Amino acid sequence: MATTTATQTLIIGGGIVGATLALKLAQQQQKVTLIDARPELSEAQWQDRLKQRDARVFALSIASIELLKEVGAWQLISQSGRKADYTQMQVWQQDGKGELNFGDEMVPQLLGSMVEPFVIEQALYQRMAADDVKEHLTLVAGHKVTMLDWLGSEQGYQVHLDNGDKLQGKLLIGADGRGSLVRREAGIGLDTLDYNQTAICCAIKTEKPHKATARQLMLPTGTLALLPLADVTEQDKANPQHWQSVVWSLPRNRALELLQLNQEGSPETADILRAELAAASQYALGDIEQLESIASFPLNAQQAKHYVKDNLVLVGDAAHGVHPLAGQGLNLGMLDVSALVDILNEDYQRSGGRCWGELATLRRYERTRRPHNSVMMHSFSLMNWLFAGDFAALRPVQQLRSEGMYRVGKIKPLMRFFTNKASGL
Incomplete structure (x- = not known):
């Protein structure tokens, strides 16, 4: 029998951003319901997933780590050992002089941490069951949203689920990713930019250790990132810091050619793919000894024309998506939270507990976050444009870019400023 349940806040989307937001609100004793279309996993199912190494990894900034600490998830991630802290970051280009080095090799300080998505999610979902939040947080898992009804500014939204149940909340938050149903149902338009690139993602074991350094090589075809991965097996831990996550941005046709080699599945084609990747990395960490978990995704940038409407707000990828070359997509979403x-x-405190999610409040959030996200999105697009494609291949552009990287790398205060920005500080 279908039921109707009322709450203060409804969050659609149970990924990292949505789950973190739900926990943060519950900690403040706000009634919140989190709707996740994916079925809830048992402890055994989580453990089965943790046995596998995920090629994807999130480069968590210091600000994101602090937020995860606040909701009690980072402590669980640390205990699991499934994180790879990095204390240095190296950025260089194939066809020019100069490189950017973030961090101090002599006095290592944490710049961020690389963590696999499901490791973060497991910690967040463990926290949802904790006594200090479960009284205020309800998880509805395994059911899709089929329709949204706006009932007016006093009542907010009614959400229809595929099992016939209805949920009602004064405030509706869309944290449901780039293809956001909430954004579409609210009639909010989208500005998009297609880079005509595809990113190949995989896990590799390299001949040399990464030494807690995140590396990014700017190629004429796109960016190649080598990001430290946590050591999973006992064998890995006995010889640590050799596994890395690769994000390799390429023109779409070239990426498809390389992906076809992987699909053929023979040892010979696997050797070709490893050789191509090692050569593209300029053998920065020697040969590639193993390659696992190849995946791909098209590259584009997008931003919602508006983040808010009456009783409705967008966060994370539902509001914006950026080029992965700086690894800031999730971090921007966590800053939204x-x-x-x-x-x-x-x-809410100023009103004496009477006003929650008023349009004026939501517009303050939009004024705070949308300009910042716009600057970041266009900055990443500009960087991609300067390093990859026909314009980037022009000799004057190469010379200007090379001289610019060389000069910037010599200005320590400017490098510290960039480091703080990347850390979300």
């Missing part, structure tokens, strides 16, 4: 919670709570 921090800003939204602070602004919601500030106006």
